[in-house]
Amino acid sequence: MMESLRTWSAPYGGETFLLLTLLAVASYGLLLFYKARLLEAQLRRCIRLAALVALPLSFVAMEMGSNNWGIAVLSFVWCIVVGITCKNEITRRLR
Incomplete structure (x- = not known):
């Protein structure tokens, strides 16, 4: 299975792309789990x-x-998704 993932991800940045994807998904999952416990200042810091x-x-x-354009796109998408999630949590608390 890892060999097919490596082959698929080669045009997007290879194993670095796979590692960053794993880190992005894990960090977003942790944000979803902990966002209710974080203070507003901590959400803004995120x-x-x-x-x-x-x-x-x-x-x-x-x-x-x-060859690494997938890494650039992944980082931008991750940043936007984290920002939107934090912003929605902040506005939910202000209501």
Whole structure:
């Protein structure tokens, strides 16, 4: 199974893409699990942290060549999803 995943992910960044996908899914799952327990300031910090991680990661991936565009897209999508989730939790608490 891992060999077929490696073959599939080769055009998008290879094993690095698979590892970052696993980390993105795991971190989003933890955010969903803990978002009710986090303070509003911590949720805002999560939004900033997601942007601080995604922007340099996508820049480095784009500079490494066209073979790593999947990593850049994954980091942007992860940042947007984390931001929207945190924003929705903040607005839910303000009502």
